[in-house]
Amino acid sequence: MSEELLGQLDRLEAEGREAIRRADTPDDREEVRVRFLGRKGRLTGVLRQLGTISPELRPVVGARANEVKEALSELIDAASAKADYAGAEEPIDLSLPGRRPWQGGRHPVTLVVEEICEIFRELGFVRAAGPEAETTWYNFTALNIPLDHPAADMHDTFFLGKDVVLRTHTSPVQARVMETHEPPIRVVVPGMVYRRDPFDASHAPGFEQIEGLAVDEGITFVDFKATIRAFVERFFGPDTKTRFRPSYFPFTEPSAEVDVGCQICGGHGCSACKGTGWMEIMGAGMVHPAVFENVGYDSDRYTGFAFGMGPARIAMLRYRIPDIRLLYESDVRFLEQFA
Ligand code: DAH
Secondary structure (H helix, E strand, C coil): CHHHHHHHHHHHHHHHHHHHHHCCCHHHHHHHHHHHHCCCCHHHHHHHHHHHCCHHHHHHHHHHHHHHHHHHHHHHHHHHHHHHHHHCCCCCCCCCCCCCCCCCCCCHHHHHHHHHHHHHHHCCCEECCCCCEEEHHHHCHHHCCCCCCHHHHHCCCCECCCCEEECCCCCHHHHHHHHHCCCCEEEEEEEEEECCCCCECCECCEEEEEEEEEEECCCCHHHHHHHHHHHHHHHHCCCCCEEEEEEEECCEEEEEEEEEECCCCCCCCCCCCCCCCEEEEEEEEEECHHHHHHCCCCCCCCEEEEEEECHHHHHHHHHCCCCHHHHHCCCHHHHHHHC
16 A cells, blocks of 8 residues: 555656646746645645555655655746746846955954054053953052042943942053062053943943053153153154143143144144144053052152053044944944945
8 A cells, every 4th residue: 555655656756747847937837836735736635645554654655755745846946946047137147256255344443452552562562451340449549539539420430339340441450460560561451441421422431442551660751751752653643743731630640631733634723623733642641659559569669651542532533533433333334444
């Protein structure tokens, strides 16, 4: 009896193949599919008789039925595809070049971070890193920022717990590096920092900073100025003007903000520099003795300088990007311009 069913399947397959060969139109092919493979078609007819054979043989016939079904559906699909191709209004141009896979590129901020770290590497600085979830001790207290001081408020901190924050700047890594290393120290620290600022054209709740720190015996303000000047010349070009403006940070004394001649108007004054001809690129200064004492350094013996800059802002100056949000939206149409 099972032989009988297998024979039926062989005939069904042979006749199906022949019918597909003769089916010229989509309608014909659909008719063949229904007649052979449809719910009330011939294959179903064979399967209905499975009950009449012994249970051990049913899997054999069932497997063969599946094979026939797949063979015939594939043939029908192939015949349709072939007809579509031949029937296309314009023949396919096989000489057209293939589509290239999309190639990723490096993010503009990454490009700036790499370039800045490379310049400082040439000046003798190595890279260091620290945690993004930071204790209030390292983020504030060790840096001479009392927790009840307005400077701590100013940072609009994300608290993760009573004494744990998302770091609001990369400066805490200064303290971590000094705690674990003896001078001489020369490090740069690129990394993400976080502040409770809503997104607008010039603010983002998370952004990059690069911290710098040099500590040794006998480091002076002159070393600080010369190092920053050397950096500006390499990064912005040898003709770029540099200006050190007095400022205040709790962890440096004296403190300065460093400006460079406006990269957009060349110093004449434009909307980008608000008419001043200058653009601020970093906060900096001589490390405050209290910071040295907090990490266990002898503040009579050692001096140093530190600086912190925002590579996203610097990327905006360099590439004339008008809105910081473009840097954090991951829109490929924007990003691929930098690849
Ligand atoms: N940490 C400061 C900020 O986030 C930037 C800064 C200023 C870093 C002066 C420094 C420094 O190392 O000396 O705004």
